[in-house]
Amino acid sequence: MLNRISTYFYLRPKVVLALMLLPPMLWFLVVYIGSLITMLINSFFYLDGFTGKVIHEFTLRTYIKLFDPINLQIFGRTTLMAASVTLACIIIAFPLSYFMARFASQRMKTFLYLAVTLPLWSSYVVRVYSWKLILAQEGIISWFARLIHLDWLLHLYLNLPGLGGPSLSISATGIFIVFVYIWLPYMIIPIQTALERVPKSLIEASGDLGATPAQTFRTVLLPLAFPGVVAGSIFTFSLTLGDFIVPQLFGNSSFYIGKAVLTYQGTSGNIPLAAAFTMGPIIIMIVYLLIARRLGAFDAL
């Protein structure tokens, strides 16, 4: 019996393939694409504002609301935040990854690897709350600034329009710092992996042929490590776009996409508007990936 089954499958490799692909394909279609489509459908309904019930009728009025100046502002603010967080993560992650890939001893490398991933072992919310204590007006940073008599500098910074606020935790800078902190590991690891694959001989050859270190970096190292940078930036960019906890606890109560979706869906029950809102980051990410492809980030795949 068993023999016959195995012969049957041996002679029909396509059936085997189909059987093996069926579960993941089902998962992908039903859970992943299915939920996206449900969301898309929901975004064409609308909410009766008074009774708080969703009216299941095709309409475009939810999308028209999306183009309200306040909502466009939310999209702009979130994209700007995601872009600056990504940039800051690249700037911080690159030197560290380079050191890990090139110069660190095996022991040092293991230690650094552990140090980078260690924060991921504890809960995200706990780490975010601890930053509240660090950034608060009566927190560690202002205490330290007072101690070394640099509090005037802190106040000067906090008076900057847009960036500042009454304290670091109640300012856009606070949101930025916390975002950079929590997403940094997701940038370091892909860059480090990419840098590890760049042959040392290429860098040496570039130097031997008379390129300055800056030229070597620009024309040899960066292009070869670029897929890693893009991979990392997809993490940091998309995670920042969707996060709602950090803007809830930090900043001046202004809305970010994640917080807006949470408010509309979770607290006002306005699922149509929340669904329409979610289309925003999806479109932003598609544009982002298209640009990344243009720049050749996926050529190595």
Add this chain to the structure above:
Amino acid sequence: MKKTIFNLLVLFALASLVLSACGGKAATGEGEVAIVAWPGYIERGANDPAYDWVTAFETQTGCKVTVKDAGTSDEMVQLINSGGFDLVTASGDASLRLIFGKSVQEIDISKIPSYKNVDERMQNGNWHTVNGKHYGVPYQWGPNVLMYNTNAFPTAPTSWDVVFNEQTLPDGKSNKDRVQAYSGPIYIADAALYLMSKNPELGITDPYELNEAQFAAVLELLKQQRQIVPKYWVDAPTQVEDFKNEGFVASSSWPYQVGLLKADSAPIASTIPQEGATGWADTTMMAANAPHPKCAYLWLEHSIDPKVQGDVASWFGSAPSVPAACDGASELFGTEGCAANGYDTFDKIHFWKTPVADCGNGKTDCVTYDRWAEEFIKIVGQ
């Protein structure tokens, strides 16, 4: 051997008798009741063993109580609409929406013997009784007090002015970036209440019934307030944290936060300014499609027991809806509790109710709640 079998049989018979007795008890209810409540409203002693008004109810009635906490009124409406719950402790800014949305059902008060003990001023409150039909049982209420830091204000501020307009406080520093406001559309009523006495020519008679012109004036005030409010408060623990670590000195608040901060010996006090205050009166309402109506009625009766009322008020910092709770029915609440939690301020309070188009004066041009929500998000979220 035969004897052992006989003994076993007797034991079995006894056991089944006991079991059937238990079953008979549970038959009065469905064995379960699911409640959507404000955090801290329904305690089973998990936070503090002394505060438990669930366990006794469960053993008496056989109805197991499950509680789902909701952080905002909008979330409550959303949860009830999603189904599967029996009861909800709805505040006034949600109750009318639930009634008109047909999400809750009429309550037969003849099935609740203690209803006659409810504070007479609340028995027919217009936030839960529509056209003479009762849609819930009053649970607890409280004022939205003005909480202030006694270092910044040596004497209590007499007007809400200190949180609405930029000014120099008694401690010589500006109030800019040092005051907070509640992050909910219903906060618009606080601004309307302030304008009611500040700007009588606007003709506001009820902070929840605003026509277009009045609404625009109120939004103007709130936009101006946004310049001095760096952060709105959403939940009680975060506001406590902010008053401790972020240097805030004045805000609309609940007696609950004032109690927590005082217990922490922070320099905090509260007052009800001359304009009066808005307040919340919560009603336990029954979902239209409640799966366990019998247990739900049992809980409604239990919820206005004077001892339960006193215990809840003591834990939550609210005022009871049953006057008997003020006379020491609950040891935890004592006889001082009512005065401390603002029971005597009832007449100064404009209770939360859902803004509807009907202005109450024959006109139907009042701004409805969905516009309140939309405009408020625009002001806070920018």
